[in-house]
Amino acid sequence: QKEVEQNSGPLSVPEGAIASLNCTYSDRGSQSFFWYRQYSGKSPELIMSIYSNGDKEDGRFTAQLNKASQYVSLLIRDSQPSDSATYLCAVPPGAGSYQLTFGKGTKLSVIP
Amino acid sequence: ETGVTQSPTHLIKTRGQQVTLRCSSQSGHNTVSWYQQALGQGPQFIFQYYREEENGRGNFPPRFSGLQFPNYSSELNVNALELDDSALYLCASSPVLLDNEQFFGPGTRLTVL
8 A cells, every 4th residue: 555654743843943844655656746734724735846856945945855765855944833734745656646645744833 | 816616614414414515626727636634634535537537536435426517616425424424525626637736625524423
């Protein structure tokens, strides 16, 4: 069974610090990787997508992908209380798949 | 640009009843996927529709069924509701088939009593 694993947390970081969120996946054929942010009681919001090994930066967010280790991470720099949410890692199980397999999410709390 | 919309926002049903949930995809998006999210879990893929045809299905029983209409809007139907069907039901749209960048609507919270 294709799996996406995340540490459920909660992960607590002080305001202004770097938050590091990690995700591992089981299917070596996966080609695209996504991070969603979900506030309590709301739906997931796509914040980052990454397709190639290495880093991808977008504002305060950096996604890092290592296909050899089957590992994708999300770094949030200068964390703000408004970043407090659950972060979901999503991976299509194999090349050309049309569905997303989600991890259970990591709950992040940014302490003012 | 109009985002993904879903209706209703909340729904309460009793065990054994049937329910229909509705979704309008984002403008220009022709692919719609449905997910079920139980409390404390990540979303679970139910099925996807492309050009009015089911294009893939997750591990859900046949009492979960759907439709897509020519305007790319979609319905999720669940028959013979069970208590475990209580969840947030999410619709996501994509601009093209196999583009896994999926954008979610606000969801429908279904409670089965």
